[in-house]
Amino acid sequence: MAEDDAQLGAKRRAILDAAQKVFDARGYEAATMEEVAEEAGVSKGTLYNYFQNKEDLFAKVFSERLSGDQAELERLIEEPLPALDKLCRIMDHVFSQLEFYIGSGRLIMDLWAHAARQRKEGELAVNIAQTNTQWRKWIEAVLAEGVAGGEFARRLNPSVMASLIWSTINGIIVESMFDTEAGSGHRSLSALKQGLIAELTSWSTAEPAD
Amino acid sequence: MAEDDAQLGAKRRAILDAAQKVFDARGYEAATMEEVAEEAGVSKGTLYNYFQNKEDLFAKVFSERLSGDQAELERLIEEPLPALDKLCRIMDHVFSQLEFYIGSGRLIMDLWAHAARQRKEGELAVNIAQTNTQWRKWIEAVLAEGVAGGEFARRLNPSVMASLIWSTINGIIVESMFDTEAGSGHRSLSALKQGLIAELTSWSTAEPAD
Amino acid sequence: MAEDDAQLGAKRRAILDAAQKVFDARGYEAATMEEVAEEAGVSKGTLYNYFQNKEDLFAKVFSERLSGDQAELERLIEEPLPALDKLCRIMDHVFSQLEFYIGSGRLIMDLWAHAARQRKEGELAVNIAQTNTQWRKWIEAVLAEGVAGGEFARRLNPSVMASLIWSTINGIIVESMFDTEAGSGHRSLSALKQGLIAELTSWSTAEPAD
Amino acid sequence: MAEDDAQLGAKRRAILDAAQKVFDARGYEAATMEEVAEEAGVSKGTLYNYFQNKEDLFAKVFSERLSGDQAELERLIEEPLPALDKLCRIMDHVFSQLEFYIGSGRLIMDLWAHAARQRKEGELAVNIAQTNTQWRKWIEAVLAEGVAGGEFARRLNPSVMASLIWSTINGIIVESMFDTEAGSGHRSLSALKQGLIAELTSWSTAEPAD
DNA sequence: TATGAATGAGTGTTCATTCAT
DNA sequence: CATGAATGAACACTCATTCAT
Numbered sequence: 053m054a055e056d057d058a059q060l061g062a063k064r065r066a067i068l069d070a071a072q073k074v075f076d077a078r079g080y081e082a083a084t085m086e087e088v089a090e091e092a093g094v095s096k097g098t099l100y101n102y103f104q105n106k107e108d109l110f111a112k113v114f115s116e117r118l119s120g121d122q123a124e125l126e127r128l129i130e131e132p133l134p135a136l137d138k139l140c141r142i143m144d145h146v147f148s149q150l151e152f153y154i155g156s157g158r159l160i161m162d163l164w165a166h167a168a169r170q171r172k173e174g175e176l177a178v179n180i181a182q183t184n185t186q187w188r189k190w191i192e193a194v195l196a197e198g199v200a201g202g203e204f205a206r207r208l209n210p211s212v213m214a215s216l217i218w219s220t221i222n223g224i225i226v227e228s229m230f231d232t233e234a235g236s237g238h239r240s241l242s243a244l245k246q247g248l249i250a251e252l253t254s255w256s257t258a259e260p261a262d
Numbered sequence: 263m264a265e266d267d268a269q270l271g272a273k274r275r276a277i278l279d280a281a282q283k284v285f286d287a288r289g290y291e292a293a294t295m296e297e298v299a300e301e302a303g304v305s306k307g308t309l310y311n312y313f314q315n316k317e318d319l320f321a322k323v324f325s326e327r328l329s330g331d332q333a334e335l336e337r338l339i340e341e342p343l344p345a346l347d348k349l350c351r352i353m354d355h356v357f358s359q360l361e362f363y364i365g366s367g368r369l370i371m372d373l374w375a376h377a378a379r380q381r382k383e384g385e386l387a388v389n390i391a392q393t394n395t396q397w398r399k400w401i402e403a404v405l406a407e408g409v410a411g412g413e414f415a416r417r418l419n420p421s422v423m424a425s426l427i428w429s430t431i432n433g434i435i436v437e438s439m440f441d442t443e444a445g446s447g448h449r450s451l452s453a454l455k456q457g458l459i460a461e462l463t464s465w466s467t468a469e470p471a472d
Numbered sequence: 473m474a475e476d477d478a479q480l481g482a483k484r485r486a487i488l489d490a491a492q493k494v495f496d497a498r499g500y501e502a503a504t505m506e507e508v509a510e511e512a513g514v515s516k517g518t519l520y521n522y523f524q525n526k527e528d529l530f531a532k533v534f535s536e537r538l539s540g541d542q543a544e545l546e547r548l549i550e551e552p553l554p555a556l557d558k559l560c561r562i563m564d565h566v567f568s569q570l571e572f573y574i575g576s577g578r579l580i581m582d583l584w585a586h587a588a589r590q591r592k593e594g595e596l597a598v599n600i601a602q603t604n605t606q607w608r609k610w611i612e613a614v615l616a617e618g619v620a621g622g623e624f625a626r627r628l629n630p631s632v633m634a635s636l637i638w639s640t641i642n643g644i645i646v647e648s649m650f651d652t653e654a655g656s657g658h659r660s661l662s663a664l665k666q667g668l669i670a671e672l673t674s675w676s677t678a679e680p681a682d
Numbered sequence: 683m684a685e686d687d688a689q690l691g692a693k694r695r696a697i698l699d700a701a702q703k704v705f706d707a708r709g710y711e712a713a714t715m716e717e718v719a720e721e722a723g724v725s726k727g728t729l730y731n732y733f734q735n736k737e738d739l740f741a742k743v744f745s746e747r748l749s750g751d752q753a754e755l756e757r758l759i760e761e762p763l764p765a766l767d768k769l770c771r772i773m774d775h776v777f778s779q780l781e782f783y784i785g786s787g788r789l790i791m792d793l794w795a796h797a798a799r800q801r802k803e804g805e806l807a808v809n810i811a812q813t814n815t816q817w818r819k820w821i822e823a824v825l826a827e828g829v830a831g832g833e834f835a836r837r838l839n840p841s842v843m844a845s846l847i848w849s850t851i852n853g854i855i856v857e858s859m860f861d862t863e864a865g866s867g868h869r870s871l872s873a874l875k876q877g878l879i880a881e882l883t884s885w886s887t888a889e890p891a892d
Numbered sequence: 893t894a895t896g897a898a899t900g901a902g903t904g905t906t907c908a909t910t911c912a913t
Numbered sequence: 914c915a916t917g918a919a920t921g922a923a924c925a926c927t928c929a930t931t932c933a934t
Contacts, residue, residue, distance in 0.1 A: 079379055081291035085925060095899045097927080106925065160468045161375035168368040168439045169289050178901095215437065220426065223433030227425065229378045230394045305916045307910085316908065369903060499799050501711035505929060515895045517931085526929065581795035588788040588859045589709055604860045635857065640846065643853030647845065649798045650814045693918095715904060725920045727906085736904065 064102050067092045072113045076159040078100060080110055080166060111176040114163060122186060133196030142191060146221055160225060186216045275310050277302045282323045286369040290320055290376060321386040326374060332396060339400060345408030352401060356431055370435055398424045484509040484522050487512045492533045496579040500530055500586060532581060542606060549610060562611060566641055580645055581670030608634045694732050697722045702743050706789040710740055710796060741806045744793060752816060759820060765828030772821060776851055790855060818848045 070092035074083045083217035085106055089096045103109040128141050167180040198204040280302035284293045295316060299306045313319040338351050377390040402424035408414040490512035494503045505526060509516045523529040548561050587600040612634035618624040700722035704713045715736055719726045733739040758771050764792040822844035828834040 069435045079375060084923085085320060096462040096925090097899055098897075100926070101897065158375065158378040161378050164439065165289065165368065165371035165375045168371050181440050184437070205291065216430065219433030220430045221433065223429030223431065226374065226432040226436065227394070227429045229374065230391050294906085299917095306908090307916050309914080310909070338919065474711070499795065504927085509896095516929090517895050520930070521893070568819065574784065578795065578798040581791060581798050584856065584859065585709060585791035585795045601860050634852065639853030639857045640850045640858040643851065645851030646794065646852040646856065647814070647849045649794065650811050653905080665888050714902085725921055726904090730905070731918065833930075 063092075063094065064097075067094065067099060067102055067109070068113055068116070070111050072159065075110060075113065075162065079158070080106075080162045107176070110163075110166070111179065113159075115175065115179050122183070127188070129194065135139070135194050135201060135203045138194045139198070142194065146187075158229065161229065184218070188214050190215055273302075273304065273308075277304065277312055278323055278326070282369065283458050285320060285323065285372065289368065290372045291462065294455070317386070320373075320376070322465065323369075325385065332393070335400070338361070344412045345404050345411060348404045349401070349408070352404065356397075368439065371439065386451060398428050401427055402416050483512075483514065483518075487519060487522055487529070488533055489513065491529050492579065495530060495533065495582065499578065500582045527596075530583075530586070531599070533579075535595065535599050535606070542603070545610070549614065555614050555621060555623045558614045559611070559618070562614065566607075578649065581649065604638070608638050611637055685814065693722075693724065693728075697724065697729060697732055697739070698743055698746070701739050702789065705740060705743065708735075710792045733821070737806070740793075740796070741809065743789075743808050745805065752813070755820070758826065765824050765831060765833045768824045769821070769828070772824065776817075788859065792857065814848070818844050821847055 064184065067088070071083075071088050074088045074091055077083075078087070085096055085099055088109070091098055092099075125142065125145055128145065129138060131138075133141075163176070163180065167177040170177040178258060192210045195204065195208065195210035195213055199206060199208055199210060277298070281293075281298050284298045284301055289296070295306055295309055298319070299309055300310075309319065313322060313349075335352070335355055338355065339348060341348075343351075373386070373390065377387045380387040404419045405414065405418065405420035405423055409416060409418055413437060487508070491503075494508045494511055497503075498507070505516055508529070512519075518530065523532060540638055545562070545565055547617050548565065549558060551558075551563075583596070583600070587597045590597040612630045615624065615628065615630035615633055619626060619628055619630060632646055695812035697718070701713075701718050704718045704721050707713075708717070715726055715729055718739070719729055722729075729739065733742060755772065755775055758775065759768060761768075763771075793806070797807040800807040822840045825834065825838065827841055829836060829838055829840060832883065
């Protein structure tokens with residue numbers, strides 16, 4: 053029945069939300085399945101009816117969100133627009149997602165720490181690596197498009213610049229963890245966005261001397 | 263006796279080195295005091311003669327290195343030089359340290375994840391936060407110096423730009439975790455350094471339109 | 473309706489067969505009700521409509537087969553025949569059953585281990601003990617018949633000899649577990665049967681010295 | 683220190699004894715490490731300082747005893763004696779060990795059940811299989827010796843007869859589990875021993891008809 | 893009657909920490 | 914100070930059993 057499906061989906065969602073909350077508060081290792089179960093209002097056993105194990109649950113907290121991201125973004129990029137506008141769109145999208153990541157910022161650290169320690173095995177590592185690569189590829193594509201279309205300076209190396217931009221984005225996530233002032237993350241985000249845009253623009257207008 | 267001191271110091275060092283190695287290889291939670299002891303060539307009990315507990319040992323692995331960093335860098339900045347040179351020095355210093363962080367990159371993730379989960383309590387969090395703040399302050403100071411001295415454009419916001427630079431640096435560390443090509447971290451580092459310098463230079467020369 | 477009865481009986485049979493298969497493959501403890509249900513093509517809940525619990529299901533796998541055995545054998549023994557012929561019949565019957573036990577040999581071990589741990593309580597233990605006693609009694613009766621009829625030597629102690637024979641049969645089951653050569657169980661069975669018959673015959677013909 | 687060694691050995695022994703008791707009373711699966719620890723008067727953790735895991739502990743309960751057996755028996759067989767005497771020695775030895783096996787009879791069932799379900803992997807299965815083979819080989823050798831020396835009838839097949847004898851021994855162990863009369867095991871043992879000897883003798887004296 | 897989602901008690905195992913020697 | 918055996922709290926995961934539909 054549709055009703056059943058909805059209920060199953062709702063419970064699954066409840067578990068994922070609870071897991072996100074607990075993993076975020078305690079960290080992957082310190083979080084206990086017991087606490088996740090309590091938070092979700094189900095029994096421990098139920099967790100295992102929906103997810104294979106702790107690792108899987110942890111991975112799924114992200115993977116579903118991430119795959120959602122990518123589909124949405126892919127459409128954005130297909131549209132016929134100036135490269136700069138596309139880049140702004142990507143950044144806007146990233147920053148809107150950032151709100152989630154910064155809210156669950158401590159979680160991201162765990163995610164990275166975890167992923168960094170399995171490179172090949174877990175779906176976690178694969179997911180992260182793929183997502184990272186995907187984003188960089190998109191940015192690089194847009195930059196290359198801008199260079200080809202004359203929007204950006206010819207000497208701009210799309211690959212390197214894409215890495216730089218993507219690194220900066222990740223760096224902002226890191227920084228937002230350690231800013232002691234609450235909300236400073238959000239405030240500085242828009243400022244940083246402006247900076248990034250200005251930076252790109254300046255690159256594009258800076259005339260090559262050689 | 264000085265000899266005893268030296269011996270004590272040596273054993274302490276050996277433990278710290280062993281701890282760094284093991285924490286890096288296994289991650290904080292998965293690392294065991296047993297393995298650290300073995301790696302250091304001492305018994306488990308001895309670990310507790312030098313450090314209060316696992317958390318303390320983990321924290322000390324960084325705090326000593328970090329404080330060493332800062333003393334060295336402070337001298338660098340004091341010298342009378344153009345702001346751009348100073349900035350290059352800071353970056354060179356960072357990047358030389360980066361080699362350590364990237365070598366032990368997975369460790370950094372753990373460190374951040376850990377620190378992000380104690381904001382006020384642990385010396386770990388305090389250390390990280392202080393160090394972060396310190397670095398940003400230095401960069402900001404140098405940028406302000408450059409703006410005041412006319413080296414950089416007047417409209418450049420030193421605080422925001424410092425955050426941006428620092429974020430980028432942290433982002434590079436993150437990225438170097440997930441680059442699948444071995445050694446790509448080191449290769450891209452110098453490329454990224456060039457980019458960063460160029461970026462700053464372009465800012466400084468970009469004439470304000472308004 | 474008879475049809476319903478037949479269906480119920482069929483389902484019950486299906487569960488018992490599935491249980492036998494799974495218990496044999498996994499062992500009592502490692503076997504799960506889930507797997508039995510799957511194998512039987514029913515849901516977990518249905519198992520509990522036909523059997524009280526896991527223990528009961530395990531017991532029933534044997535008790536029904538065992539009681540079937542006994543009825544059949546009882547008729548065999550009633551017939552007017554020489555004791556040696558009857559003994560051969562019993563042995564033939566045992567060995568034909570042995571094929572089942574050896575096929576499910578690992579199951580028997582579990583059965584014994586289980587039964588050995590409840591002596592008085594469970595129907596399992598009672599069943600085993602009764603069956604064992606029953607078989608020995610039959611063999612003993614036939615031997616006594618042979619002694620009384622002059623077929624076997626007078627000095628033959630039917631009780632002890634019956635135990636010896638029955639022990640040997642059980643021992644063959646045990647041995648067939650650990651024979652590394654596949655099929656060696658069946659091959660050696662007939663050889664052992666010949667030996668057993670020869671042994672008995674030699675007893676019967678061996679003249680008492682005293 | 684020798685004192686320390688003795689203490690370690692004593693604790694190891696205490697654990698093994700406790701394990702034997704608990705495994706015997708509850709069965710392998712139902713026995714808990716907790717209970718073994720309590721019985722041995724140590725903490726749960728200590729168990730794991732002496733044995734790798736539950737399986738290992740279970741295996742060691744037997745393996746040490748078994749290897750002791752074999753060394754002792756090998757000497758017995760080397761001595762220059764009539765085959766019949768050697769056979770008696772082997773049987774005496776077996777039956778003296780049997781007292782242990784019958785005391786822990788329920789344990790043996792578990793051992794077999796366990797071993798029967800891993801044939802190749804665990805040291806348990808290997809141990810059992812090797813021990814079984816070893817015993818059969820010894821008996822077979824002695825029988826062959828007797829045939830060669832004219833003590834036993836030429837038509838006696840040492841391999842088959844050895845299997846038969848060994849099966850009978852194992853069968854006695856099984857039977858002793860299910861004898862409702864306490865002590866009947868011991869009583870019947872000597873009777874059965876006589877029977878076995880008589881049986882062999884009758885074989886040896888039975889003249890081949892063909 | 894059949895189902896299968898939910899339950900939660902139960903257990904093997906790990907490991908930071910202590911302390912007697 | 915050094916040792917390492919002992920500790921015991923903690924936790925992921927399983928699975929027999931129930932019960933609402």
